[in-house]
Amino acid sequence: MKFTCTRENLNKALNIVGRIINKNSTLPILNNVLLKTEKGRLKLSSTNLEIGINYWIGGKIEESGEITVPTKLFANFISNLPNNNIEIKSREDILNIKCGGYKTNIKGLDPKEYPLAPKLEMEPIFKIKSSDFKKALSQVLPAVSNSESRIEITGVFLNFSELNKNKITLVATDSYRLAEKDINLKKDNINKKFKDILGNVNSIIIPKDTIQELIRILGENEEMLEIIISENQILFNFESASVISRLIEGKYPDYKQIIPDKFESQITINKNEIINSIKVASLFSNISNNSIELKLLNSSKNLEISSEISDLGNNNTKIPAENINKNLNILYNHKFLLDGFNSLNGDKVFLQINNETLPTILTSAADKGFIYVIMPTRA
C-alpha cells in the first residue's frame, strides 16, 4: 500500500474511528485500525464488535493494499504532526509514515485477522438530513435508561409503523421520564418498497452507545443520511462514513398509555429562568430522592421553585408564569426536570400539569413533535 493524504483529513478520520476502541478487549487486533485502499480512497475501519465505523478520506493512491496498526499510537502520532501532506506506505507488517522531516515506522498486525463487520446489502428504508436527525437524537438521548436490569429501555426506540403516513418516531425512557420525537419525512425520501424490505418489522431499539457515536459523527449540515435496517442490525450511511450497529432485542414498553391527553393547567414560562432556578434549588434538594418543589401560586401568578435541607439551608425562587389557574405543589427529581428543559429548544416553554401524582408534560413553542414526560416524585 502507498497512499498520500493531508494530515488534517487523516487526523479527523482517526478521531472518528478511534473512539469506539474497546480498551478491555481480549482480542489485541481490536485495538487496531484497519487501513485499506478502496475505490480511489483510503478507508479506515474500527469495531468493538457491537459498533463498526468506516470512514473514507481522499488522497493519492500509488499502490493498493491494507494493514492494521495500533489506533491510539497512530492517532497520537498523527495529531502531533504539522499540517503537511503525509505519505503512508506498508511493507509486510510495518507501516511507514513520512511527513516533512518526520519518518516513522509502526508495527502492525495482519489485516486478514481483522474481524469483518457484516454487510447489509439491502436498500435504504429512508433518508433524512444529517442535522435534523442529529437534533432529534440529541433531544431524546438524556432520557435513555442506564439500567442493565431492563435491557429493552437502554436504547432509543425507533418506530416506523406509520411510515405510510411519512412519519417516524424516536422514544427514550428510563421509566421516570420519557422523551418522544415525531419526525415527518419527505415522501421522496422514503423507499417505495419499504413494506417488502421490512416485512413484519415495524420498530427497532438502537443501543445508547450507537446513538452517542452517531451524534458525534453526524454533522450540522444538509448531507443526507441513509438508513438501512435488518432484523438485528442497522446501518447509517453517509458520504464519508458508515456506522453499523447491532440492535437491542426485546419488546419496548407500551409507553403511549402513560402520556396524559388532557391537562388542568398549561402554564407558560421562560426556559432560562426555570433552568437557573432548578440549578440553584438542586443545591438543597431532598437527599433521599433528589426532589425539589414546584408551586403554582394562583394569587401572584408566579411559579415558585423551592427546596430545603434542614442542616444546610433552603432556597425559594419566584419566576413569572402565564396562565396559572390554581394553587398546586408538586415534587420532581431536579435532574430529570433539568434534562427535560435542556432538551427543549426556544425560550418560551410550557408545563402541562394535572396534579401531584399524574405525569407532567414539558413542551416548547419552538419544538414541533417533541414532548418530555416526567413523573412527579412522592414526599
Place this chain on the structure above:
Amino acid sequence: MKFTCTRENLNKALNIVGRIINKNSTLPILNNVLLKTEKGRLKLSSTNLEIGINYWIGGKIEESGEITVPTKLFANFISNLPNNNIEIKSREDILNIKCGGYKTNIKGLDPKEYPLAPKLEMEPIFKIKSSDFKKALSQVLPAVSNSESRIEITGVFLNFSELNKNKITLVATDSYRLAEKDINLKKDNINKKFKDILGNVNSIIIPKDTIQELIRILGENEEMLEIIISENQILFNFESASVISRLIEGKYPDYKQIIPDKFESQITINKNEIINSIKVASLFSNISNNSIELKLLNSSKNLEISSEISDLGNNNTKIPAENINKNLNILYNHKFLLDGFNSLNGDKVFLQINNETLPTILTSAADKGFIYVIMPTRA
C-alpha cells in the same frame, strides 16, 4: 452583617478563596469561608492551615459583622445566580441571600471558631509587578520536585542574598533538571531597611502549592505585589488579595556547582519544531527511563530526534539547527526536555552542550536571566 455587592465580584472572590479548601480536613470549619466586613469592604478568607487567602470586594455595607458558611455550597449557589446585585444578611448562624427572585438561607458556623491566619506585621522587603512575578514563577514551577523524601526541593528557592545588587533569584529542581530565573528589581522597589528586617535570612523555600495558588491569583497586569518575609512565613500582598504561606524548612542544595560555565557546542533551533519533534518521539521513548535520543549531525547540520520501541516501531525527525560543530548523540528524558522548551519564551532557542554525560543548558534569546539545566540519561 448586611452587605450588597455584584454577583460577578462575589463569584470571582469565591473562585479565588475556594480552591484551597481541604476536603479531607478533620476540622469541619475549614470547609467554610469566613465573610467579614472590614474597612468598607467585604473580606472573604479561607485557609487549609498551610496557606491562607484573603480577598476583598467592594460593595455597600449597611451593618458590619462576620459569619462562616460552607464554601462549596455557597460558591455553587452564587455561580448559578443571574448577574444582578446580591444582598447578603446574617442573623445568628444563618446567612440570608437575596438576588432578584431568589431567596436562600445557608446555615453557617460560628466565626469565633475560625482559625486565624497569623499576621505578619513587618514591612515589605520588595515590590514587583504582578505579571513579571507570575511569568517568572511559571517558568521555574515545572522543575519543582514532587518527592516527599527530599522535602527541601519540593518548593521554589527564593534567594535574595544579592538584594544589595537589586537582584533576586528563583530556583527549582528535582535533581534531574533545574530551572533558574534571575530577576532585576528596580531600586525604588526595594525596602532600604531590608538588612534590618531580614537579619541573617538571605533565602527561603516556598511550597509548590503556594506557588501554584499564587500563579492562579496573580493577574497579567501592572499591579504591584508586596512581599513580606519572616523566618517561617511569607506574605504576598496586593490591592484586592493577600496570600500567606508557611515556608519549607531545610537547606536548599548547593546547585550552582552543577551548572557548567563552558560549552563545546551551542546550537540554535526553532522552539516549536523541537517541541513537536519531542512529542512525536515520546511515543516510542524507552520504556524504562523515558529517554529519546538527540543527534547532532555535523555533515547535514541537522538535529535529529529519534526513538524506538522494538515491538511498536520507531521515529526519526530531522530539524534544521545552526552552529553544529561536531557529531554527538545524547539521551534525555522526553518529559523533562519538553518541560524545558515549554518554559522558554520566544521562537529562537539555544541548546548548550558539552557531551553525553554533563548537564545541557536550554536558553532563549527572548529570556533574560532564565536557564533550564537538564541531565542526560544513560543508555
